[in-house]
Amino acid sequence: MPRLTRALIRASLIYLLAGLLLAIGTSPGLRSLAGLPSAALRPISIHLITVGWLTQLIMGVIHWMFPRRSQEQPRGSQALVWFAFVALNSGLILRAVLEPAISLAYDSRLVWPLAASAILQFLAALALTLNTWTRVRPR
Amino acid sequence: MPKLTVLAVRLALINLTTGFGLGALLLISKATGWIPRVWVYLPVHMDMLAIGWMAQLAVGVAFWILPRYRGGHRPHPEFAWIAIVALNAGLGLVAASAVLGDQPQLAVLGRISQAAGMAAFAVHAWPRVKAPGSG
Numbered sequence: 001m002p003r004l005t006r007a008l009i010r011a012s013l014i015y016l017l018a019g020l021l022l023a024i025g026t027s028p029g030l031r032s033l034a035g036l037p038s039a040a041l042r043p044i045s046i047h048l049i050t051v052g053w054l055t056q057l058i059m060g061v062i063h064w065m066f067p068r069r070s071q072e073q074p075r076g077s078q079a080l081v082w083f084a085f086v087a088l089n090s091g092l093i094l095r096a097v098l099e100p101a102i103s104l105a106y107d108s109r110l111v112w113p114l115a116a117s118a119i120l121q122f123l124a125a126l127a128l129t130l131n132t133w134t135r136v137r138p139r
Numbered sequence: 140m141p142k143l144t145v146l147a148v149r150l151a152l153i154n155l156t157t158g159f160g161l162g163a164l165l166l167i168s169k170a171t172g173w174i175p176r177v178w179v180y181l182p183v184h185m186d187m188l189a190i191g192w193m194a195q196l197a198v199g200v201a202f203w204i205l206p207r208y209r210g211g212h213r214p215h216p217e218f219a220w221i222a223i224v225a226l227n228a229g230l231g232l233v234a235a236s237a238v239l240g241d242q243p244q245l246a247v248l249g250r251i252s253q254a255a256g257m258a259a260f261a262v263h264a265w266p267r268v269k270a271p272g273s274g
Contacts, residue, residue: 054193055155067140095166102170114170118163125159129152136148138140 001064004081008060011089015052019045040103044096051121052092059084059128066135076131084127091120140203143216147199147223154191154230158184182246183237190253191230198222198260205267218263225256 022045026038063081068074075081094117102110140148161177161184168177202219213219232249236242 050188058193058196099166099169111170115167118166118170122156122159122163125156129156132152133149136140136145136152138142138145 002075004075004078004085005060005064008056008063008085011085012053012056012060015048015056015092019048019053022048037103040100044099047092048096051088055125056088059088062128062132062135066132067137069135076135080127080131084124084131087120087127088124091117091124094120141213143219143223144199144203147195147202150223150227151192151196151199154187154195158187158192161187179240180237183234186230186233186249190226194257195223195226198226198257201260201264205264206269206271207267213263214266215263218259222256222260222263225252225259229253229256 022041026041026045028038059081063075069076094113098110098114098117101107102114161180164174164177165181165184168174198219202213202216207213229249229252232245232252234249236245236249239245
C-alpha cells in the first residue's frame with residue numbers, strides 16, 4: 001500500500017471517530033457541547049464523516065487500486081495527490097474550528113479564513129479529479 | 140476498465156468537483172453573507188455528493204469489479220446502463236427544480252428516477268454476487 005494511501009486512510013479513520021463523537025455530543029438529549037449550540041456543530045459532524053472519512057477513504061483507495069497511468073508515473077502525479085491531502089485536511093480542520101466559532105460570536109477576522117477553508121476543500125477535489133481522470137480509461 | 144465504468148467514474152468526478160464547488164460557495168455565503176440565494180442550491184449540493192459522487196462511483200466500480208460469469212461476461216449490462224442514465228437524469232431534475240424555483244414536482248420526479256436507477260443496478264448486480272465457481 002503506498003505511503004500516500006496509508007496517510008489518507010489513517011486520517012479518514014480519525015475523522016470517522018471525531019465525527020461520530022461529535023454526533024453523540026450534538027444528539028438531541030444533550031443540549032450543548034462546551035456551551036456551543038448543537039445547530040452550530042451538526043454541519044461539522046456531517047462534514048467530518050462525509051468529507052473527512054468517506055471522501056478521503058475513497059481518495060486513498062483510488063490512489064492505490066485504480067489502473068496505472070504509465071510505467072513512469074503509475075499513480076499519476078504524486079505531488080497533485082499530496083496537495084489534495086494537505087488541502088482537504090487543512091480546509092476541513094479550519095472549517096471545523098472556525099464555523100462554530102463564528103456562529104457563537106461573530107468576528108470579522110474569521111470571515112476570510114473560513115472562506116479560505118471552503119476554497120482549500122474545493123481545490124482538493126479538483127486535484128483528485130485531475131489526477132484520477134487519466135487513470136480512468138477503457139482497456 | 141469497461142466503458143460504463145469509465146463513464147460512471149468520470150461523471151462521479153465531475154459531480155465531486157461541482158458539488159465541492161457549490162459547497163464552497165455555500166460556506167463563503169455563510170461566512171460573508173454574500174449571494175444568499177445560493178442556499179436554494181443546498182439540496183443540489185447534497186444530491187451531487189451523495190448520489191452523483193458516492194453512489195455513482197460505487198455503481199461504476201461494482202460493474203467493473205464484481206465477479207463475472209464464465210467466459211468473463213457481465214450479464215444484462217443494459218440494466219447498468221439504464222442505472223447510469225436514470226441516476227444522472229434524476230440529478231438533472233433535482234438541479235432543475237432548484238434552478239427554476241418553486242418546482243417541487245421536478246425534485247420528486249428526480250428522486251423517483253434515482254431510485255429507479257438504483258433498482259435497475261440491483262437487478263444487474265444481484266446475480267453477480269455469488270460464490271466462487273458458481274454461475
